Amino acid sequence: MPQPGHFVAIIGGAVSGAEAAFQLSKRGITSVVIDQYALPYGKIEDGLPKWHIKLRNQEEAKIDEKLTNPFVHFLPNTRLGRDVSFQELIEEWGVSAVLLATGAWRDRPLPVEGIDAFIGKGLYYQNPLIYWFNHCHEPTFHGPHFELTDGAIVVGGGLASLDVMKVLMMDQVGKALEARGIQGDIFTLDRSIQAVLEANNLTLDDLGIKPPTLFYRRGVEDMPLSPFPPTTPEKLEKAKKVRRKILNNYQRKYLFEVETYQVPVDKIVENGRLAGLTFQQTRVEDGKVIPIPGTEKSFRSPLVISSIGSIPEQINGIPLAGQVFNIADPETCRIEGFPHVFALGNAVTGRGNINESLRHGREISHAVITEYFDEREEMYRETFRTTENSVKEHLTKVVDQLSHSPLLTQEKMEALSLRVKNLQQKVGYDGDYETWVKNHLPMRLEELIGFGH
Numbered sequence: 001m002p003q004p005g006h007f008v009a010i011i012g013g014a015v016s017g018a019e020a021a022f023q024l025s026k027r028g029i030t031s032v033v034i035d036q037y038a039l040p041y042g043k044i045e046d047g048l049p050k051w052h053i054k055l056r057n058q059e060e061a062k063i064d065e066k067l068t069n070p071f072v073h074f075l076p077n078t079r080l081g082r083d084v085s086f087q088e089l090i091e092e093w094g095v096s097a098v099l100l101a102t103g104a105w106r107d108r109p110l111p112v113e114g115i116d117a118f119i120g121k122g123l124y125y126q127n128p129l130i131y132w133f134n135h136c137h138e139p140t141f142h143g144p145h146f147e148l149t150d151g152a153i154v155v156g157g158g159l160a161s162l163d164v165m166k167v168l169m170m171d172q173v174g175k176a177l178e179a180r181g182i183q184g185d186i187f188t189l190d191r192s193i194q195a196v197l198e199a200n201n202l203t204l205d206d207l208g209i210k211p212p213t214l215f216y217r218r219g220v221e222d223m224p225l226s227p228f229p230p231t232t233p234e235k236l237e238k239a240k241k242v243r244r245k246i247l248n249n250y251q252r253k254y255l256f257e258v259e260t261y262q263v264p265v266d267k268i269v270e271n272g273r274l275a276g277l278t279f280q281q282t283r284v285e286d287g288k289v290i291p292i293p294g295t296e297k298s299f300r301s302p303l304v305i306s307s308i309g310s311i312p313e314q315i316n317g318i319p320l321a322g323q324v325f326n327i328a329d330p331e332t333c334r335i336e337g338f339p340h341v342f343a344l345g346n347a348v349t350g351r352g353n354i355n356e357s358l359r360h361g362r363e364i365s366h367a368v369i370t371e372y373f374d375e376r377e378e379m380y381r382e383t384f385r386t387t388e389n390s391v392k393e394h395l396t397k398v399v400d401q402l403s404h405s406p407l408l409t410q411e412k413m414e415a416l417s418l419r420v421k422n423l424q425q426k427v428g429y430d431g432d433y434e435t436w437v438k439n440h441l442p443m444r445l446e447e448l449i450g451f452g453h
Contacts, residue, residue, distance in 0.1 A: 004407040005030060006096035007416045009089060011080050013040025015059070015384050016345030017101035018066040019391040025071035027399060029096075030413070032420045033067060036079040038440040040067060042103050047127065048380065049163050050134045050445055051190040059384055068433050073420050076436070077427040084423075086317035090338065093419065094412060096402055097340040100318070100325070104310035104346045108323070110155060112264050112277065120144075122274030126156070126164055126307040133167050137445045148172065149303045150210045153277060155264055156307030157216030158224045162247075164307045165256040168212045169193055176207040185449055192253040204255060213257040213299070217282055217289050220244050220260055259299075263291055268298060276300035312347050332397045340405070342398050345387050 006029045010017045013035040021031045039045060044059045067074055078084060080102070089098060107125035109116065115123060124146060135141045148171045154164050170189045173196075177184030182200055189196060197203060204211060216223060221240035225247065251258065259279075266278035281295035311323045319326040319336050325343050326336040335341040408416070421431075429436055 003413070004410050005413060006402050006405075007031070007408055007413055008097045008099060008402075009034060009093065009095045010099045010101055012036075012042060012101035012103055012347070013067065013074065014042025014044060014063065014101070014103060015387045016103075016347070016391050017042075017099070018063040019388045020099050020101060020344055020395055021072045022066035022069065023392055023395045024399070025069045028071065029399070029402075030071050030073070030417075032073040032075055032416075034075045034078050034080065034084070036077070036082075038076050039437060040074065040076070043105075046131045046134055048134075049130060049167065051186050052380070053187075053444075053446055055380060064433070064437060073417070073424075073431075074429070074433055074436075075420060075423055075427070076429055076440075078423060081315040081317075086315055090317075090341070093416065094408070095340075095416065096405060096408060097342065097398065098338075099342050099344055099398070100312075100335070100347045101344040102312055102315070102347045104312050106311050106313045107306060108309040108311050110264065110306040110308065112267050115267055115274070118267070118269070118274040121272065122302060122304060124303070124305050126160055126305060127310060129305060130160075130163065130167070135442060137448055138442050140442075149301075150212070151301050152212040152303040152305060153299055153301040154212055154214045154305045154307055155277070156214060157218065158307070158309070160310075161214055161216075161307040162225075162250050164305055165212060165214055165250070166190075166254050168305075169254045169256060172209050173197070173204075173207065176209060187446065187449075193255055194253055211256045213259055213301075215259045215262045215264070215277075215279060215299075217263045218261065218284055220247055220258070222284070223247060263289065265291070265296065268300060273302075274304055275302065277304060310346075332401065333394065340401075342394075344391055344394065 008020075008024055008029060008031040010020050010031050010033045013021075013033040017033055017035075018040065021033050024031050033040060035042075037046075039060075040063055041060050044056055044063070048056055048059075050056070066072075080086060080089070089095070105127060107127050110123075110125075119125070128144065129146055132143060132146045135143065136145070148168055150168075150172045152168055154161055154168070156164065170186045170193070173193050174184040174186065174189060177196070177200075184196070197207075221243055223243050225243045247258065250256075261282045261284075262279040263282050264277045265280045267274055268276035268278065276299050278296050278298045280291045280293075281297075282289050282291050284290070312325060314320065318341075321327070321336075325347065327343065328334050328336040333343045335343060424431060
């Protein structure tokens with residue numbers, strides 16, 4: 001039977017949410033992890049491209065271990081703002097605190113007037129594209145279908161943009177190889193598209209494929225190809241060399257083009273569809289990107305993909321500062337106007353908050369990145385571990401605030417447990433986490449094609 005104590009609602013069960021639940025459990029604090037999907041894995045499942053088999057399985061196993069805990073209740077298929085309103089959670093539930101570990105699922109809008117009218121008509125955004133790519137092989141997948149073409153325009157420049165370039169090239173080259181009766185699954189192409197073509201005495205021209213082009217508003221050496229910016233002039237110089245090497249390696253292996261110092265300023269529309277973009281050259285002064293008037297140039301393509309960053313989804317009742325949550329206290333990331341509501345991990349962006357400490361908490365070893373090619377996977381690992389460390393430090397401050405709050409009565413704890421149990425029953429979850437996960441894991445592509453067997 002629940003004793004007087006604290007009961008915390010955690011929204012989102014991926015890296016940050018699972019780590020928060022785990023850290024709270026070590027302090028004897030009960031939590032409910034509320035996730036919008038059947039599985040709590042967030043972008044590990046839906047944003048980490050599916051060629052990362054080993055990394056995905058390792059990270060999801062870590063989350064499972066943290067959520068299999070007597071102090072942790074899991075509530076799947078429940079979306080804040082749809083199934084439970086923010087106001088209801090705050091005003092009716094009476095929890096000790098709410099932790100927003102909702103991640104960043106919404107794409108930052110492409111800054112071209114009227115461009116979003118062409119979503120699905122020549123324009124795609126990165127997050128739904130990668131979600132489709134990760135799940136389109138599943139027999140039960142009924143989401144939107146994405147038609148990819150060669151010669152696409154991708155606007156971006158960060159690590160996620162490189163994933164988009166790989167997806168485009170894997171799709172086009174894989175189909176062309178399959179038409180010739182040649183093995184072309186993504187796990188083979190992930191090693192190196194160039195190597196696969198050379199082994200078969202082929203080129204992109206032979207396959208009739210025009211490579212996609214990545215447009216970036218700064219120079220190659222400015223590309224954010226590490227989640228942790230360098231903190232000294234010496235590290236900055238080293239980082240510039242590493243960034244160029246990373247991009248050169250990706251281009252060599254995946255055969256895409258890059259245009260730097262270009263910013264989109266207008267759209268090209270034909271027959272009700274987006275047919276390309278007009279770009280303007282830029283220069284960088286004192287760290288700021290400055291467009292150069294009179295340098296406009298049109299680039300035509302049947303497909304434009306925006307990959308310029310992700311931001312938290314808006315939730316009715318949670319105040320915003322621009323496109324991100326309005327943070328009142330940078331130390332605890334407390335939400336403005338709510339003394340016991342806090343944000344965690346990627347749900348926070350901007351200066352003066354947990355993302356700042358996350359980015360500066362640890363730096364990836366540039367020696368490792370330079371020596372080994374699989375720097376993208378190493379960066380993912382470092383990001384996950386740094387997020388966990390940041391959550392640990394962050395929760396120390398949150399729990400300190402809770403220690404000054406009165407404990408919930410035994411009756412209140414029982415009422416919250418009953419409320420959660422009723423919601424679990426509503427979505428068909430009986431509390432057996434391990435069985436639930438086993439029954440809801442999607443079909444893996446590697447199983448479908450027999451890769452590695």
